[in-house]
Amino acid sequence: IELTVELEQSEFTPYTEKALRQLARETKIDGFRPGKAPLEVVKQKVGEMAVLEKAAYLAIDATLPKAIQQELPKETPPVGQPQVDIVKLAPQNPFVYKVTFSVLPKVELGDYKKIKIKPRPVKIDKEEIEHTLKHMQEAAVKEFLVDREVKMGDKVTIDIKMFLDKVPLEGGQSKDTMLVIGNDYIVPGLGKKLLGAKAGETREFSLPYPKDFYQKNLAGKMVDFQIKVKAVYQRELPPLNDEFAKRFGLKNLEDLRRLLKENIKKEKQREADEATEREMLEEVVKQAKIGDIPTVLVEDEAHRLMEEFRLRVESAGGKFEDYLQSIKRSRDQFLLDILPQAVQNIKISLVLRQLILDENIEVQDQEVEDFIKQVSQNQRPGDKTKEDWSDPQKRDQIRFILLNRKAIKKLKESIINSQ
Structure with a gap:
């Protein structure tokens, strides 16, 4: 305009x-x-x-x-x-x-009240509980530096050199890498090749990468390894018994298993609810008529998604640039890849906004105050990241969040059928 x-x-x-x-x-x-x-x-x-x-x-x-x-x-x-x-x-x-x-483009909602979606069922397997217990056991492991040959279950510090067709593999050289023998998270069979080695020893061998490996240049290829063992650690895992459960303030192991089951169920229920909600919103978008979306909105959302992904990679200890290199994509190519998701997110925001207008959904000042009070109570005293809630922009953001929550709740009441 x-x-x-x-x-x-x-x-x-x-x-x-x-x-x-x-x-x-x-x-x-x-x-x-x-x-x-x-x-x-x-x-x-x-x-x-x-x-x-x-x-x-x-x-x-x-x-x-x-x-x-x-x-x-x-x-x-x-x-x-x-x-x-x-x-x-x-x-x-x-x-x-x-x-x-x-x-913003013109939006006309379809007859969304005719949409019916059943909530996703949640099922807890015994293996999931035992898997979580195993992780807790691993977190409590004790390790001792030993002067002996590598055995199954030991942890070793190694320097790795990898070669493909006798050429050093890009990104395949590392120093002081920690590896638990039996946990083949680099390539299947790697740990077994180090059994019997001692600190200071170098072993050379070849292993095939899985055909479905995420790096296409390695998938199904035979890779040569040159690995120097620098240190060997014996690991002692605590037994999974009642004493182990008492570390977490519980009476016995069965109480711990019950607590883990409840927590896993809550997490899976949250994930299922989010998936059902996403399906619902996508169906509402399909029925809506949406005008041309300004390019600036799509670009801003794509950059927001990329930044969100970058933070997830770095919070897990990785580097975003290394990830891009592993999938052979530049930043611009990554942005192009996530454009469809960016467009879909914007369409969802637009239909929610239109629903708020059509249904005259409002958020009262007291609701904003209650939200601020709840968030403030969850913040620790002296938290440097404590928000300045007197900022009008912050309050507008809260109002926006609460409006969307109300809109989604209204859609769920009409669309999600638990019967």
């Missing part, structure tokens, strides 16, 4: 006067203290066009929000940064500028 704004000379004059006063404070003029030089002297020093240009930006800042508000209905707000071009700027003349901006 393009919008032309014109200020008559009399309307523009206050901005030229304000600009001149600001320039007087900023400009050094011999014989005068900052801001004390006569305005005509300042004008002669900086030039009339410099005054007009500063006045133009002051005028745009002051008049643009009101101009957009008058031109656009409340239901169609602008998105992204507007592009502003000065059309006319001259002494003793009106000031004219043009602004170009994108707006």
Whole structure:
């Protein structure tokens, strides 16, 4: 949308006067203290066009929000940064500028109340509980440096060199890598090749990578290894018994298993609910009519998704650039890959926004205060990341979150059928 704004000379004059006063404070003029030089002297020093240009930006800042508000209905707000071009700027003349901006597309919801989705069932397997117990046992392991040959279950510190067709493999060289013999997380069979080795010994061998390995250049290939064992650690796992359960404040092992079952069920239920909710929203999107989505919205959402993924990789101890290299994608290519997801996320946001408008869903000030109170109670005293809830923008963000929650709840009441 393009919008032309014109200020008559009399309307523009206050901005030229304000600009001149600001320039007087900023400009050094011999014989005068900052801001004390006569305005005509300042004008002669900086030039009339410099005054007009500063006045133009002051005028745009002051008049643009009101101009957009008058031109656009409340239901169609602008998105992204507007592009502003000065059309006319001259002494003793009106000031004219043009602004170009994108707006949210028109959305028409379909008959979403006819959509019916059943919640996903949640099932807990005994193996999941035992797997979690095993992880807890591993976390409590004791390790001792030993001077002997490597045995099954030991942990070793190794230097790795990998070769493909006798050429050093990119990213296949590492030092001081920790490996538990029996946990083949690098390539199946690697640990067994080190059985019987001692610290200081180097072993050379070849192993095939699985055909479904995520790095296509290695999948199904025979890779040569040169591994130096630097240290051997004996590991002692605590027995899984009642004493082990008491470490976590429980009476016995069965109580621990019950607690783990409850926690696993809650997590799986959360994941199932999220999947059902996503399915519901995607079905609502399919029935809706959505106009052209501004490019700026798609680009912003794609960058947000990439940043979110980068933080997940780094929080797991990895490097985002290494991940990109492993999948042979550049940042720009990664952005292209996630564009469909970005578009779908925006469509979901748009249909929720339209539902809020159509159903007159509101959030009261007290609801915002209750949300702030709940979040504040969960923060530790002296937490440096504590939010400043007096910021109006933060409160608007909270209101936005609560509005979406109410919209999703309304959809669930109509669509999710537990019968």
